[in-house]
Amino acid sequence: MDLHTRKLRAFVVLAEELNFSRAAERLFLAQQALSRLIREVEDEVGATLFTRTTRKVELTSAGEAFRDGAVAALTALDYASAEARRRERVVSGTLHLGHIVAxxxxLxxxxxxxxxxxxPDVELESHEYPLADLDAGLISGAAxxxxxxxPVSTPALHTVPLFSEPLIALVPKGHRLAGxxxxxxxxxxxxPVTLSELEDPARREFWTLAAFRGPxxxxxxxxxxSATDELQVVGSGRAVGITAAAAMRFLSFPGIEYLPITDxxxxxxxxxxxxxxxxxxxxFIEVALAVRDRETDLVNAIEHPHMLP
Known part of the structure; x- marks a missing residue:
């Protein structure tokens, strides 16, 4: 027996309605077409499933047994189809996120x-990379x-900004600019200025303020x-540090002052x-940008640190 679902559903609807006219309306069929489908079902099952008179339609004992099985089969099929569609939409796997300090x-x-x-089915693994790893694991394939x-000079990177910050100078107490x-x-x-080892040309130029220096x-x-190393070097008076304003919030260190650089x-x-x-x-990019665009107050506060509590 190889009953397709269209015939099974026609049978189940008629078993519910016990009326060819109402069942045909539900199925968007002509009564003659529905009668033909039911006869085909009975032929394939090999049993009379309905008794029909001019006044009423009733299920036979065989029809009741077949109804229960047909309903169970269609329910299982509908569930399987829905589950397949759900799993098709599920995003799973592991995403490796590399990032700089902080x-x-x-955000x-x-x-x-x-x-x-x-x-929720994605495993997100994040890893902080040292200052010298400019692309935070991308080129090696770890991220x-x-x-x-x-800026970075690393080729073949695609980037999109999240926010920008003003620069500040780290100076030791007792420095001529302190206070x-x-x-x-x-x-x-x-x-003298601090700079991470193995710095690339673009970053070296930016963090040493090379655009303001003559040849x-x-x-x-x-x-x-590391950032901790930078604080120790500055605190000892060996150099000043040029860094982002976030250091005022995340890199507190005794003996160091944090001075905004106006230009x-x-x-x-x-x-x-x-x-x-x-x-x-x-x-991930889609989510990050959506959050950036939604959290405008937070982004403004990062970009203008005086707005932060």
């Missing part, structure tokens, strides 16, 4: 929470998508390996990915 600052938690809420600071409310770039050019006065660089360029935090992008990467 990632996307106060990090809303982004990660929103992504996990939308895609699928990363949160980095621009000031702010400083200008020109007031910092005579000091005859390049920056004197004191190499560092420096801004530091941009961005999402980055490569041509190896996957659907999971696309979804």
């Amino acid at each position: 990632a996307a600052l106060e 990090t938690e809303p982004i990660l929470s929103e992504f996990q809420s939308r895609y 699928d998508v990363s949160i980095i600071r621009l 000031r409310e702010s400083v200008s770039v020109s007031e910092l050019l005579d000091d 005859e006065s390049p920056a004197v660089v004191v190499p560092i390996r 420096a360029p801004r530091s941009v935090v961005a999402l980055a990915w490569t041509d190896r992008s996957t659907p999971l990467v696309d979804r």
